[in-house]
Amino acid sequence: MAILAPIFGLILLGLFHTEAKQHTLSSQDASFCHGELEVIYPELDIYECLIIPKSLREQVSQVWKAPQVYFSTAQKKKTYVLVMVDPDAPNRSKPTSAYWRHWLVVDIQGSALKEGQIEGTSLTDYKPPTPPSNSGFHRYQFMLFEQPPDASVSLTEQEEASRGKWDFQAFITSFDLGEPVATLQFLTQNYKD
Numbered sequence: 001m002a003i004l005a006p007i008f009g010l011i012l013l014g015l016f017h018t019e020a021k022q023h024t025l026s027s028q029d030a031s032f033c034h035g036e037l038e039v040i041y042p043e044l045d046i047y048e049c050l051i052i053p054k055s056l057r058e059q060v061s062q063v064w065k066a067p068q069v070y071f072s073t074a075q076k077k078k079t080y081v082l083v084m085v086d087p088d089a090p091n092r093s094k095p096t097s098a099y100w101r102h103w104l105v106v107d108i109q110g111s112a113l114k115e116g117q118i119e120g121t122s123l124t125d126y127k128p129p130t131p132p133s134n135s136g137f138h139r140y141q142f143m144l145f146e147q148p149p150d151a152s153v154s155l156t157e158q159e160e161a162s163r164g165k166w167d168f169q170a171f172i173t174s175f176d177l178g179e180p181v182a183t184l185q186f187l188t189q190n191y192k193d
């Protein structure tokens with residue numbers, strides 16, 4: 001019994017831990033994040049997949065401007081592409097307007113990114129997450145890619161004309177961006193819901 005009790009305790013702890021996680025983020029949503037990307041808003045430092053607490057949803061939608069982005073393992077001589085998209089527009093069950101492009105910056109200097117600064121060319125300026133009311137939680141995904149040397153990354157006129165229905169995969173493929181070196185996402189819903 002003296003040996004079994006602590007083991008039983010650990011199992012119980014494990015059960016509670018899993019349950020607590022499920023109340024916050026599904027394992028599928030939690031597993032999206034990898035690499036050491038950090039997205040820093042004034043009152044919220046995001047370094048793992050999370051749901052924006054209710055008390056901060058208005059700020060993230062209405063108040064905060066583009067976050068600071070920090071990638072400690074950036075290579076100083078490389079350049080990067082940062083993408084922020086909403087795959088759940090207008091809602092997750094029928095995302096007919098996905099991907100919705102919130103932010104797109106190219107030619108980001110690795111040396112600056114390593115210090116938490118975005119120095120690059122903004123192809124699409126940051127627009128904060130404003131999920132429509134009663135559309136449930138939306139995922140906001142940040143993906144960082146290494147930009148191939150000498151690649152001139154741009155949007156077509158058609159892509160520039162709309163943030164919605166962006167064929168993100170075609171964009172990745174046409175500039176040979178490969179797999180992201182780091183990814184991060186947060187979920188939020190309309191702050192009045």
Ligand SMILES: *[C@@H]1O[C@H](CO)[C@@H](O)[C@H](O)[C@H]1NC(C)=O
Pocket residue numbers: 090091093094095096134135
């Ligand atoms: C989700 O969006 C679709 C397409 O706009 C709409 O037809 C549907 O009613 C929405 N579903 C919910 C649950 O809001």
